[in-house]
Amino acid sequence: MSQKALIAMSGGVDSSVAAYIMVQNGYECTGATMKLYSNDDIAIPKGHTCCSLDDVEDARYIASLLDIPYYVMNFSDQFKEKVMDKFVNCYENGITPNPCIDCNRYLKFEYLYNRAKELGIDYVVTGHYAIIEYNEDTHRFLLKKSPNTAKDQSYVLYSLTQEQLAHTQFPLGAMNKEDVRHLAEENGFINANKHDSQDICFVPDGDYISFIEKYTEKLYPKGNFIDKNGNILGEHKGIIRYTIGQRKGLGLSFTAPMYVMNINPYDNTVMLGTNDELFTKELIADDMNWISIEKLTEPMKVNAKVRYRHKEASATVYPFEDGKIKVIFDEPQRAITKGQAVVLYDGDIVVGGGTII
Numbered sequence: 001m002s003q004k005a006l007i008a009m010s011g012g013v014d015s016s017v018a019a020y021i022m023v024q025n026g027y028e029c030t031g032a033t034m035k036l037y038s039n040d041d042i043a044i045p046k047g048h049t050c051c052s053l054d055d056v057e058d059a060r061y062i063a064s065l066l067d068i069p070y071y072v073m074n075f076s077d078q079f080k081e082k083v084m085d086k087f088v089n090c091y092e093n094g095i096t097p098n099p100c101i102d103c104n105r106y107l108k109f110e111y112l113y114n115r116a117k118e119l120g121i122d123y124v125v126t127g128h129y130a131i132i133e134y135n136e137d138t139h140r141f142l143l144k145k146s147p148n149t150a151k152d153q154s155y156v157l158y159s160l161t162q163e164q165l166a167h168t169q170f171p172l173g174a175m176n177k178e179d180v181r182h183l184a185e186e187n188g189f190i191n192a193n194k195h196d197s198q199d200i201c202f203v204p205d206g207d208y209i210s211f212i213e214k215y216t217e218k219l220y221p222k223g224n225f226i227d228k229n230g231n232i233l234g235e236h237k238g239i240i241r242y243t244i245g246q247r248k249g250l251g252l253s254f255t256a257p258m259y260v261m262n263i264n265p266y267d268n269t270v271m272l273g274t275n276d277e278l279f280t281k282e283l284i285a286d287d288m289n290w291i292s293i294e295k296l297t298e299p300m301k302v303n304a305k306v307r308y309r310h311k312e313a314s315a316t317v318y319p320f321e322d323g324k325i326k327v328i329f330d331e332p333q334r335a336i337t338k339g340q341a342v343v344l345y346d347g348d349i350v351v352g353g354g355t356i357i
Helices: 013-024 053-066 076-092 099-118 162-166 177-186 208-216
Strands: 004-008 028-035 070-074 123-125 130-135 140-145 223-226 232-236 259-264 269-273 279-290 300-305 313-319 325-334 341-346 349-356
Touching (some): 004 099, 028 099, 053 070, 076 099, 076 208, 099 123, 300 325
Parallel strands (some): 004 028, 028 070, 223 269
Antiparallel strands (some): 140 349, 259 269, 279 349, 300 341
16 A cells, blocks of 8 residues: 655645655655635735745646645644744844744644644655655654755754654755756646745735734834944834844944844844944854754754855854753854754754754
8 A cells, every 4th residue: 555645735846846756656645735824814916925826726737637636725823823923023022033944843844744644644745955864873864955055945944853754755855956847847837937936925025014014003113223332323113124134224324334233122222233243153042953863962063054045154062951052153153143043964964953042
C-alpha cells in the first residue's frame, strides 16, 4: 500500500512541481490550499495576493491535471491569531516580526500537519528549497541548506521539530528554479512562468503601515526622535513606521546620514544614530528550537544569520539556564533587530534558531 502525502499547494509553480514529483514517486497524493484570510478583510483587490481566487483556481487545475483530490482548507481564524495579530502587536511594541516564519511554524507545520494526521496522511509536502536527512549516528532528523544557495529557505524553517521533520518532504530541496520551471512547462502547467510572491501575503502592496492602521482602526501617536544621550532631534510620526537600520522616511535633515537605532514603545521615542553605531557584536534570543542537537549545554562555534538575506557570520553561542542563548559574533553585525530570527548553522546543517529579544 502506497504512502500518503498532503501537498500544500499555493497555486505557484514550486508547490505544483512538488506535487508532480510526489505523484511520480508513487505516493497517494492529496492537494490542499490553505485559506488564510479573505481579500476583503485586508482591503486588497482580488488578484493581488498569493492566496487570491486565481491562485486557488491554478492549484485546483494542477491537481486535476495530476488526477489527485484537491481541497481548500480554512485556517483563517488561526492565521489571524498566530500571524496577523502578532504582526500588528510586534510593530506596536517596537519589534520587527517575520510573518513568513510564523506562517510556516503555525500554519503549514502545525495546523496543516495536524490535519494531515487526522486524515491518516503520512507526509506534509511543500515547495520549499531545503533538505531533510536522517542521521543514523545521532538518531536525529537534520534540516540542511539547499545546494541552490540563491533559493535556500532553511532560515525560515528553523522551527521544525523532530516529529514534523519526520513527516515532511521537500521534493525541490536540491533543484534549481530553472529545472522546476522546465518540468512545469513539460507537463503543461499553466503556472510554469508565474512570478514568485515576494511580499508579505497579507500586505502585497508593501504598505504595512496602512495595513496596520486599517486592521486596528487606530492612529498611532507622534513622539520624539532622540539621540543616544536623550537629546530631542525632532518629531516622529508613530513608532509603527520605523524599524532598526531604517534611514529613509525620517523626515529630518542632518549633516550626516542618521539611522533608527532603537524603538521604545514605553516613552514613544525613536533613537537615531550613525551607521557605525548600528554595529553590535552580541544578541540574546529565546524561544529556541534545536534540530541537530537535543539542547545546547556548552558554548558552541557556529555561523549565524540574523535576517533572511543576511550573510552568515562566525559566532559563538552560549546557553543560559532558562533556555535563552547569547550569541557573540567574531565581528560586529549591522542592525541586529528584535523580533527577527537568529538561525545557527554548522556548515550546511541547521543547528537551531530562535527569536532575537
